[in-house]
Amino acid sequence: MGFRATPRVRSLHSFPGITVAQIDEEVAKLLQLKAQIGGDDGKHQFVLKTAKGTRDYNPKQMAIREKVFSTIIGCFKRHGAETIDTPVFELKETLTGKYGEDSKLIYDLKDQGGELLSLRYDLTVPFARYLAMNKITNIKRYHIAKVYRRDNPAMTRGRYREFYQCDFDIAGQYDAMIPDAECLKIVHEILSGLDLGDFRIKVNDRRILDGMFAVCGVPDDKFRTICSTVDKLDKMPWEDVRKEMVNEKGLSEEAADQIGEYVSLQGGMDLAERLLQDQKMSQSKQACAGLSDIKLLFSYLQLFQATDKVVFDLSLARGLDYYTGIIYEAVLTQAGVATVSTEAQNGAEESVSVGSVAGGGRYDGLVGMFDPKGRKVPCVGVSIGIERIFSIMEQKAEAAAEKVRTTEVQVMVASAQKNLLEERLQLVSELWNAGIKAEVMYKKNPKLLSQLQHCEESGIPLVAILGEQELKDGVVKLRVVASREEKPSGDQQRRIPLPGWTEE
């Protein structure tokens, strides 16, 4: 082949005067050429599939999804949250500079003229944009919607390129730790309500982490990278984490060992108290502020009866840059589910604990990034790892060989004899008008057996059976599908108006 553009391009690297505008122009020309050639080379086979990393939800999956959403939304509403919605795509620049390295995972839309757009990567940045744009300084809102990441999908483990996020956030200038405690209470209520087995909510504070790094002698410019190494402690033993710190990140052995001592600590309010007295830790003003807040948090959690599941864990270090205060993460502790990897939650670069099903924290600076005058709106929020929860619920339903109903039909209107279509249609219409969920087969003369089979398959509990005799007697035979009991009498007795009676 003689297409020699490749070496030409290569030569550009050494060309000093090249501008981005010129590259854009160049790319546009090549793409136009591609279009002229006629799209792809040759005819490809038509592929019947969804895009990589995405899936359809079938009715069974939707039924489970609805149940989970209803528990979660019920909790959000119980706590007085409003809801908002934002478009699925944002101006590209709205997302720029918010996700660090992971920006490469953002889906861009094709430049078809007009604005440059990207699919939303999470719900937190659109929320911050919404607050700044509408100058909202306090709101308690939830938002459940799909987000998009060009990640390597691991779909068997519930990791997709299109997935739901389910966020609850409280924005506003309030007294310390009150909204923060409510977020944890919400996680507690939701995980209890979904009946996913035992769980633990780990809490820590960005200021405690930073203070700890400072007093252990980590250079300022290494805070973030050391923090992301600490973040691996839920997947790696300490020895390996230490090795990474020392060998890869160039931390002194002494500093690493001191960090090692701290990050092995877990406890409750008592631990926070002890660390406030700790000779080293107490040198950091930041750490002390964080520790005092942890104490306050636990006192509120006691009032909320939520301390049984909450543990102050100095190894928790959620990777998101925008956290400024308390951070937390909930993990399922039962063996069966803890071995599966989990869906990435709220934001970029976060730690994905094995079994992690919720996470969040305080981010007081994000909204200010969107405000022209940099006005800050303090925020704290939590993201429920809903896809992970779907998977667990699906597995549970399958394991229990549970019959998941995909409709809510209460009555099937059936006939035992031929030529009763009109009577069936009239009766089903009466039921609909009375607000009863009812179905009828779309056949003139369906067999009784196939009508009953449909009920068994889709879990319809009752059949209203019409026959010549019943029509003559002005009643409907009601059959309980499960017990096969039939009763044309008593409460169930009812007149059927003959066709034409009600019309006109």
Next chain:
Amino acid sequence: MGFRATPRVRSLHSFPGITVAQIDEEVAKLLQLKAQIGGDDGKHQFVLKTAKGTRDYNPKQMAIREKVFSTIIGCFKRHGAETIDTPVFELKETLTGKYGEDSKLIYDLKDQGGELLSLRYDLTVPFARYLAMNKITNIKRYHIAKVYRRDNPAMTRGRYREFYQCDFDIAGQYDAMIPDAECLKIVHEILSGLDLGDFRIKVNDRRILDGMFAVCGVPDDKFRTICSTVDKLDKMPWEDVRKEMVNEKGLSEEAADQIGEYVSLQGGMDLAERLLQDQKMSQSKQACAGLSDIKLLFSYLQLFQATDKVVFDLSLARGLDYYTGIIYEAVLTQAGVATVSTEAQNGAEESVSVGSVAGGGRYDGLVGMFDPKGRKVPCVGVSIGIERIFSIMEQKAEAAAEKVRTTEVQVMVASAQKNLLEERLQLVSELWNAGIKAEVMYKKNPKLLSQLQHCEESGIPLVAILGEQELKDGVVKLRVVASREEKPSGDQQRRIPLPGWTEE
């Protein structure tokens, strides 16, 4: 300056051996180079807005949206529908060739390596893809989700680039007109249930239209274009439609006048009977099949008590290519709302009647386009013009100066004195645990007035007020916000456990 790749690219045009794969490689290299240079040249102004043609939904809009959805979903469920969900983007080729001219309105994703993707344009094509891919031959499903069209937005008139569709479809080989009649019954129930004022459902049949064109002497190859001119009859007087047919589309005056006579006809079952006897119309086998089905449809609609709103209208000609049988469209007939233009519904090129709020029809060939062996799955469905309905409901709420609640909070836990934060937190937690929707202000010492104001603003009906005296007496004062009535006695009397009692 001096970047001379442009002429190099130009030279590629004349180069015979170039392949698309090579162009792709070339583009990738240039983009990589662009990334190295560092994104965009210079700093541009940061713009705080949503993408063109899109909007956020604020809590008030969401409350209205939820109400509308709940009515519609309630109806779909009453009729035994399951629900599914599909990804927001599809392989580009899945959408190719389904929307005719309007394909230019499809949003493509940027080619970032891997598959070429596009945002879904409607829910019907993904539904057909889903059926073919999963070899499903019968299903009754609804699907409510956003679709995307790079149209010229007219947002003041409720026309957006991102908007909801709300589809109900019945797929399967059934006896004629039974599922079709249920779709119309559903439109009838939903529009009655939403209380949007009077409405009319126009029905026609693609086969009647085609038969009519044939007997009026329209050449075969002009059926589609004449059909789309007929489609304009709800917005243009007949004289203008006739002019377009004759002057622009080259139809004979005689043929146009014959069409003119037919399309002025409106009626019910009687009209269908009359046309079956019509000397000209009866010559078309197609038209006769359609007319017989219209008769059958009306007989079923009588049983469903839905004929009061349905009219057989020979001027109805929904533009979508994929319709094969009955078509219908619902319009609001009240003056106030009929003047506003409406949201495009189900599919491309469809007619957008003034005041149109639902539309659909039978499309027996679409699924076959996705099946490798072309196996057909007959389908009939309806799309509710939900954005149009949102706008009307919003206008109504505004006109009525109606207070739309955005939360469902039942009780505000307040205090009259200082230093009762702990007691408030404990009580609100008790209420949450009891399933009661409750709120508390996130302040240590909020003023009673500001707590009461919050209740008035957000429509919270009850305040539970804590004070020293109540704590001593072990009761809570309950205040009805609207009447300012207070009662610490009777049913409302309750003990408050002191802090610490329930913990441990």
